[in-house]
Amino acid sequence: MRKGIDTLSLVDPSEIASICQLKYAYFRLLDLKRFTELGELLTEDATTAYQSGELRQSGRDAIVAFLQESLGDPDIITMHNGHHPEIELGDDDTATGRWYLEDRVIVPAHDFEIHGTALYEDRYTKVDGSWKISHTGYERIYEEHIRYSSGDVRSIRAGGQTTTF
Amino acid sequence: MRKGIDTLSLVDPSEIASICQLKYAYFRLLDLKRFTELGELLTEDATTAYQSGELRQSGRDAIVAFLQESLGDPDIITMHNGHHPEIELGDDDTATGRWYLEDRVIVPAHDFEIHGTALYEDRYTKVDGSWKISHTGYERIYEEHIRYSSGDVRSIRAGGQTTTF
Amino acid sequence: MRKGIDTLSLVDPSEIASICQLKYAYFRLLDLKRFTELGELLTEDATTAYQSGELRQSGRDAIVAFLQESLGDPDIITMHNGHHPEIELGDDDTATGRWYLEDRVIVPAHDFEIHGTALYEDRYTKVDGSWKISHTGYERIYEEHIRYSSGDVRSIRAGGQTTTF
Numbered sequence: 001m002r003k004g005i006d007t008l009s010l011v012d013p014s015e016i017a018s019i020c021q022l023k024y025a026y027f028r029l030l031d032l033k034r035f036t037e038l039g040e041l042l043t044e045d046a047t048t049a050y051q052s053g054e055l056r057q058s059g060r061d062a063i064v065a066f067l068q069e070s071l072g073d074p075d076i077i078t079m080h081n082g083h084h085p086e087i088e089l090g091d092d093d094t095a096t097g098r099w100y101l102e103d104r105v106i107v108p109a110h111d112f113e114i115h116g117t118a119l120y121e122d123r124y125t126k127v128d129g130s131w132k133i134s135h136t137g138y139e140r141i142y143e144e145h146i147r148y149s150s151g152d153v154r155s156i157r158a159g160g161q162t163t164t165f
Numbered sequence: 166m167r168k169g170i171d172t173l174s175l176v177d178p179s180e181i182a183s184i185c186q187l188k189y190a191y192f193r194l195l196d197l198k199r200f201t202e203l204g205e206l207l208t209e210d211a212t213t214a215y216q217s218g219e220l221r222q223s224g225r226d227a228i229v230a231f232l233q234e235s236l237g238d239p240d241i242i243t244m245h246n247g248h249h250p251e252i253e254l255g256d257d258d259t260a261t262g263r264w265y266l267e268d269r270v271i272v273p274a275h276d277f278e279i280h281g282t283a284l285y286e287d288r289y290t291k292v293d294g295s296w297k298i299s300h301t302g303y304e305r306i307y308e309e310h311i312r313y314s315s316g317d318v319r320s321i322r323a324g325g326q327t328t329t330f
Numbered sequence: 331m332r333k334g335i336d337t338l339s340l341v342d343p344s345e346i347a348s349i350c351q352l353k354y355a356y357f358r359l360l361d362l363k364r365f366t367e368l369g370e371l372l373t374e375d376a377t378t379a380y381q382s383g384e385l386r387q388s389g390r391d392a393i394v395a396f397l398q399e400s401l402g403d404p405d406i407i408t409m410h411n412g413h414h415p416e417i418e419l420g421d422d423d424t425a426t427g428r429w430y431l432e433d434r435v436i437v438p439a440h441d442f443e444i445h446g447t448a449l450y451e452d453r454y455t456k457v458d459g460s461w462k463i464s465h466t467g468y469e470r471i472y473e474e475h476i477r478y479s480s481g482d483v484r485s486i487r488a489g490g491q492t493t494t495f
Contacts, residue, residue: 013178021416024416028414074489081432100192106486150316150483151482153315158242178347
């Protein structure tokens with residue numbers, strides 16, 4: 001059952017671990033609103049396709065500005081957890097990654113919360129020995145809109161269909 | 166502190182990583198309702214003991230049919246996240262795995278949600294070079310039944326005791 | 331892109347995997363209320379700084395006693411999930427670890443729930459060949475206090491500010 005050294009190095013666990021660290025730092029800095037440091041995890045020409053592609057940015061500066069503008073308000077409280085990393089190493093210092101996101105965006109002042117899940121499809125590139133995110137985007141599985149203080153669900157969207165209450 | 170190459174290969178991180186990939190694909194295909202592809206992750210004689218053993222199936226076809234029947238309705242929205250993999254490699258291309266599940270099953274049409282956690286105890290077998298799930302099952306830690314639109318908890322069951330509201 | 335064997339062993343994935351196993355066992359035993367076994371995962375002189383440092387214990391026995399006293403009641407139901415491990419190996423059989431916690435503490439008898447997230451900063455030491463937790467503590471990102479049966483949020487605290495409803 002044990003693979004030999006040659007086989008082991010074909011899929012280098014430490015490369016995949018490095019890519020996971022990159023994504024974990026991304027989520028940590030996102031929820032701590034440290035967007036400039038987050039930007040250092042992106043390639044300069046990184047692109048995004050957040051929210052099933054509805055929100056797209058191109059370039060590190062544009063992405064950082066978008067995050068600052070959307071989530072920089074200290075009254076917006078967020079949770080972004082990335083589960084189930086499915087990383088595949090490619091050629092030429094590239095890799096792809098799938099992640100299963102669960103996120104909450106809570107805006108107490110508006111008594112509003114978004115809660116949902118999504119599948120990320122990322123691309124990574126190794127630049128000067130360090131892995132960076134060159135593309136990140138996700139497709140929603142479901143998204144709930146909630147009256148925060150009461151927990152009432154106003155709507156849930158999944159599979160292209162919205163149910164309202 | 167560093168282990169030498171010989172020791173390193175005794176617990177091969179890339180074997181454990183492969184088993185994690187298997188389980189991550191299982192959860193992804195489950196929540197995307199791609200049950201036939203999910204079946205390819207199981208051995209032909211795989212068995213289950215879902216829901217603290219109350220729900221048992223035997224054989225890939227029976228498992229896929231059960232999942233299709235229980236969760237195939239597009240109006241049922243699910244989240245299955247597996248955390249904390251504790252994988253142990255055994256002899257003869259076998260392995261065992263513990264996982265910490267958090268799951269939600271949302272049925273807007275019935276204004277109903279199940280939300281809970283559980284500990285999985287899985288078994289894996291390597292077939293023709295690929296890891297497959299040969300047994301999967303979980304014991305609940307807690308299970309909540311919720312009136313979905315209002316967030317009211319109708320009941321919570323944990324430790325063999327149910328509290329109703 | 332592939333690292334050679336020498337480089338691979340510089341950050342030994344199996345050491346990091348062992349530390350993850352340690353933390354996963356900690357969470358599992360915590361939510362199963364098996365506190366004595368949990369104590370075996372700690373060094374004898376382990377310290378804590380739970381709840382943004384408000385709750386501190388020193389020594390394995392004190393920590394186990396604290397957990398038993400706070401969470402030992404079978405009517406208290408907990409979920410502690412640790413995500414995003416950022417483990418760094420140090421010198422002399424030490425390591426540090428960041429984790430992203432999501433936790434729920436549910437007390438049906440008091441119709442009360444705490445739900446929140448936090449960032450752990452842990453330290454680990456290898457004792458007689460086994461990794462142990464020598465320090466664990468976390469800083470809250472947010473903490474919600476909830477009327478459990480109705481899902482009403484009574485308050486949310488984040489960034490040093492509390493919003494009440």
